Amino acid sequence: MKAMGPVPAGYTGSGGELLIGGHPASQWVGQAGATPLFVYDGAMLDARVARLRAAMPQRLAIHYAVKANPFGPVLERMASLVDGFDIASGGELSLATAAGMPAAKISFAGPGKDDGEIEAAIVQGATLNLESVREFERALSIGERTGVRPRLAVRVNPDFDLKGSGMKMGGGAKPFGIDAAHVPNLVRRIVDSGAQWRGFHIFAGSQALSADAVIEMQTQTVALAVRLAEKAGAELAHCNLGGGFGIPYFPGDEPLDIAAVGDALGETLEALPAAYAKTEFAIELGRWLVGQAGVYLTRVLDVKDSHGETFVVVDGGLHHQLAASGNFGTVVRRNYPVAVANRFGDEPSGEPQSIVGRLCTPIDRLAEKVALPIMQEGDLVAVFCAGAYGASASPAMFLGHGPAREILV
């Protein structure tokens, strides 16, 4: 038997069925028409943002990183809840504005922006987080050509990273941002060019569960921003401190203590010199905001035995939930929290069962040797923590089964 990650708080059962948004999972499948299905709980999104705001300093702006979940209805809900969106492509720019987020509250990071994307961002009034000096020069000439003053921030590749982070995005040689040493010169060029100077974007990593690690990163990030602004002799009106807040996926994972993070950040910002009293600081989060609000539902098609191991074959798989299969940036495969939605709360059997997707590849495993009630054809399997990096971060074209359905409830 292998352990599973913890089922996120807030999921309960009634009459043996998992409830999502107060209604049985099977009801949502009926409404959507079929499995596989992602169900996103809108009330959980509301509650999550409210909890974060309560924990963070009042002056801190909360941004949503669209790539975590770009489903239209989710974006519309998030647009009504947060202070800005962070995007990473021209496609996400269209989705973000269609969801009702004003371009002035959108910032666009990502290496390799093409001219069309840069132009769309400038003309619509989104902020470009510059990832190279060359990108600055291209933005400037596109601004001149279109007659629109570009809003430009600099994405800094910091000299530190987020300790214990699932995915390192800063520290040392990286394709992201501009090495800190080259930043002051570029800032002076931006200010002199007449473009709108929009400050720094510093993102040092993702999926951290240790408050100490996040606090250390945020303290270093604020200090770096101040140091770079001073060196450049520029004002700092805006500063995006990145994100990195993780959620528990695996056995033994504990939730991040956001109260501790918020208190420490409050102290850090309080201690800044008066020149930064009006700086608008922001954090940008994806998975922490939406990850636990999503459940992936998939139906059992077959149950079979091979050399004593029970394989439960479902109608979904890694083409929708790559991360749960262990193939999205994790080193060792471990089990996400999984349940049998129509036997929720039943005692697990003593028999280990492995839940596999329907793709012809041995890596398509949604759960390995887990303790769950005995499953049969027709049962409904729920994979939790499916709200972030699920549908949009999985190879839906692989093997031709097509994408999953998605609903916000």
Ligand SMILES: *Cc1c(COP(=O)(O)O)cnc(C)c1O
């Ligand atoms: C992916 C990404 C995020 C969101 O990361 P999460 O782990 O989902 O919070 C934020 N900022 C940038 C620059 C990113 O690339």
